[in-house]
Structures are given as structure tokens and as C-alpha cells.
Amino acid sequence: MRQHRLALCKPHFLDWMAAQTAETIEKFRMFRPGERVLVAVSGGKDSLSLWDVLYRLGYTADGLYIHLGIQTDFDYSGASEQAAVDFAAARGLNLKIVNLRQTYGEDIAGLSARQHRAEIKPCSVCGLVKRRVMNQAAVEGGYAALATGHNLDDEAAVLLANTMEWKSELLRRQYPVLEAADGFARKVKPFCRFYERDTAAYALLAGIAYVEEECPFSERSKQLEWKSILNRWEDEHPGRKFQFYINFLHARKAGLFAPPPAVNQENRQRCPKCGQPTASQGLCAFCRLLVEDR
Amino acid sequence: MKITVTVQYRREEKQVTFDHKVMVSEALKQLGYSTETHLVLRGGELLTEDTRLADGDTIKLIAVISGGDH
Numbered sequence: 605m606r607q608h609r610l611a612l613c614k615p616h617f618l619d620w621m622a623a624q625t626a627e628t629i630e631k632f633r634m635f636r637p638g639e640r641v642l643v644a645v646s647g648g649k650d651s652l653s654l655w656d657v658l659y660r661l662g663y664t665a666d667g668l669y670i671h672l673g674i675q676t677d678f679d680y681s682g683a684s685e686q687a688a689v690d691f692a693a694a695r696g697l698n699l700k701i702v703n704l705r706q707t708y709g710e711d712i713a714g715l716s717a718r719q720h721r722a723e724i725k726p727c728s729v730c731g732l733v734k735r736r737v738m739n740q741a742a743v744e745g746g747y748a749a750l751a752t753g754h755n756l757d758d759e760a761a762v763l764l765a766n767t768m769e770w771k772s773e774l775l776r777r778q779y780p781v782l783e784a785a786d787g788f789a790r791k792v793k794p795f796c797r798f799y800e801r802d803t804a805a806y807a808l809l810a811g812i813a814y815v816e817e818e819c820p821f822s823e824r825s826k827q828l829e830w831k832s833i834l835n836r837w838e839d840e841h842p843g844r845k846f847q848f849y850i851n852f853l854h855a856r857k858a859g860l861f862a863p864p865p866a867v868n869q870e871n872r873q874r875c876p877k878c879g880q881p882t883a884s885q886g887l888c889a890f891c892r893l894l895v896e897d898r
Numbered sequence: 899m900k901i902t903v904t905v906q907y908r909r910e911e912k913q914v915t916f917d918h919k920v921m922v923s924e925a926l927k928q929l930g931y932s933t934e935t936h937l938v939l940r941g942g943e944l945l946t947e948d949t950r951l952a953d954g955d956t957i958k959l960i961a962v963i964s965g966g967d968h
């Protein structure tokens with residue numbers, strides 16, 4: 605796979621990315637033509653490229669942008685929303701926007717300040733909020749699947765982290781498709797076999813105006829550390845990153861890990877406030893976040 | 899022949915001199931950037947790793963790796 609990359613000329617590269625994506629979608633039975641898919645778009649290269657590829661392939665794909673209210677000297681969330689809005693308008697696509705402050709009265713900074721822990725980074729709260737908002741939008745919108753722009757580098761970094769820490773539960777769950785379960789949307793990652801470099805090249809070649817700036821909180825993230833280890837390895841031995849992840853999928857298929865339970869056993873209760881699945885009785889983690897006192 | 903190239907990266911710009919008409923991959927290496935994590939544009943056009951740079955070129959480096967703990 606690696607050798608194809610940028611040696612191809614522009615139209616061939618764009619076609620190659622589209623064909624490979626279609627193959628991944630079919631191989632992992634992610635969704636079928638005609639089914640409605642919701643793409644989680646951040647305004648970055650991966651998710652906008654994914655949306656573009658699905659659009660070119662003729663899939664029925666709507667977008668979801670979550671305005672997190674992240675702003676430093678640069679209005680990261682505002683710029684990202686604008687990129688998503690412009691992208692959708694240029695192609696006549698549907699974009700649903702959930703603005704945290706307008707919908708829930710708080711942005712990410714406000715929500716993480718509600719947690720009594722002295723955390724510097726809002727990432728854990730942010731992750732919880734995004735997963736919850738995405739799931740709800742996909743379930744309520746009746747979509748066949750929720751698609752995210754995770755690429756090979758993302759997946760390999762998560763795999764490396766989970767392996768180094770032997771997070772067996774997470775390893776069992778890591779797969780390009782997560783089946784729908786009671787209250788949970790089906791989740792798919794059609795870009796999981798693409799190098800991050802290729803998704804960036806796609807965005808540039810397809811003329812997608814994505815937001816180049818990173819979320820200010822991504823600096824010094826663990827994810828970036830794992831990625832840099834993998835990339836040093838890849839520099840020395842081209843193709844290693846791909847092998848690491850793909851061989852894991854093979855090993856998983858061959859039964860190295862027990863399959864995850866069909867029904868998510870931990871999340872069998874429903875939150876009395878929002879109706880989303882939750883592990884414990886009473887309010888779900890998201891609703892608790894909203895009512896917690898400062 | 900020595901060549902001088904203008905390198906733009908993250909809103910900064912600098913002049914870099916190379917000993918000869920280097921390929922993109924060599925230029926990145928000399929600048930200390932990995933080809934795995936950076937793409938190179940010239941005049942808005944994406945360059946392959948084996949493209950040779952010429953004297954007076956302006957290139958823009960794009961970091962491709964993103965990631966927060968999300």
C-alpha cells in the first residue's frame with residue numbers, strides 16, 4: 605500500500621484514495637450504498653477528506669460539527685466551524701451543527717472547570733462530550749452509521765498505547781467497525797488503512813480548505829508522543845506502521861482476543877434525564893457534568 | 899551549484915542554502931524534518947519526494963500529524 609502513495613499523479617491519487625476507501629467500507633461491511641451515514645467533522649484534514657471521498661463515491665453522507673467553544677488567541681472552534689460550513693455549502697451537503705454553549709449553556713472550558721479535579725487539559729471531558737453528542741445525533745437521526753476520520757496513524761498510536769499498557773478491554777474493542785447496540789450507533793472508520801500523510805495529501809490535492817491549526821490543547825498530548833515513536837520507526841523501516849496495525853487486525857480475526865460482548869453489558873441502564881445508555885443507575889456521566897456545582 | 903530556497907513553516911519564513919539542486923526528500927532531511935510527517939508545496943502544488951528544488955524556489959512545509967487525546 606505504501607509504495608502507491610504520492611508517486612501517483614493528482615487525479616490518480618484522488619481516485620486511488622476513493623477506491624481504497626470503497627474497498628475498506630465493503631471489506632468491513634461498514635454500510636451499503638443508499639444507507640444514510642453521519643460523518644463527524646472537526647474541520648481538520650481527515651474528517652473533511654473523508655466526507656469528500658464519501659460524497660465522490662455517491663454515498664448519502666451528512667455532516668455533524670460540534671462547536672466546542674475552544675478559543676485561545678486563535679478562535680479554533682469558530683474557524684473549524686467555518687471550514688465545515690464552507691465545505692458543505694460548496695457541495696450542497698447537509699451539515700448539522702451542535703453548539704455546546706447554545707445547547708447546554710457551557711463550552712468545553714466551562715464544563716471541565718466544573719470538574720473538581722485540577723486537570724490542566726480539558727481532553728477527557730471533551731472526549732466524553734463529543735462521544736455523547738455524536739452518538740445521540742446518529743441515533744436520533746436514524747443513521748445507519750457514524751463515520752469518523754480516524755486514520756492509520758491514529759489507530760496505530762492507540763494500538764501502541766493500549767499494547768504498552770496492556771489494556772485488554774480496549775484492545776478487544778479496537779476495530780474499524782463497532783456494531784450498533786441498544787442505544788449506541790454503529791461506528792465506522794473508513795480511513796483506518798490510510799497513512800496520515802495520505803489524508804493530508806488528499807486534502808491538499810482535492811483543494812479542501814481545512815483548518816491547519818491544531819486544537820491548542822493537543823500540544824504535548826500522549827497521542828502525539830506515541831505517533832512520534834511510530835514515525836521514527838517508520839522512517840527507519842518504511843511500512844512498519846501499516847504492518848503493526850494490519851497484523852493486529854489479522855491477529856484479532858484469528859482469535860487472539862476474545863470478541864467483545866455483542867451487547868455492551870456495562871451500559872444497560874438508561875439515564876432518566878437524557879435517555880442515553882449509561883453504566884450506573886441515575887444520571888449519565890454527561891448529565892452529571894451539566895448539573896455538578898462549581 | 900549552490901541554491902537558495904525560501905522555506906515557509908508555521909507562519910515563519912527563512913532562507914536556506916543547499917549545496918546543489920536537492921530533491922525534496924534531501925531538503926527535508928537537511929532541515930531536520932521527516933518526510934513521513936511533512937508535505938511540501940511549491941506554488942500551491944504538492945511535490946513528490948523526488949522533485950528537485952531550484953534556486954529561488956519558495957516552498958511551504960505542511961505538518962501532517964495531528965492529535966490530541968481524543
Ligand code: SF4
Pocket residue numbers: 726727728730731819820821822965966967968
Ligand atoms: S485536543 Fe483535547 S480539547 Fe482539543 S479537541 Fe481534542 S480532546 Fe478536545
Ligand SMILES: [Zn+2]
Pocket residue numbers: 875876877878879880887888889890891892
Ligand atoms: Zn444523561
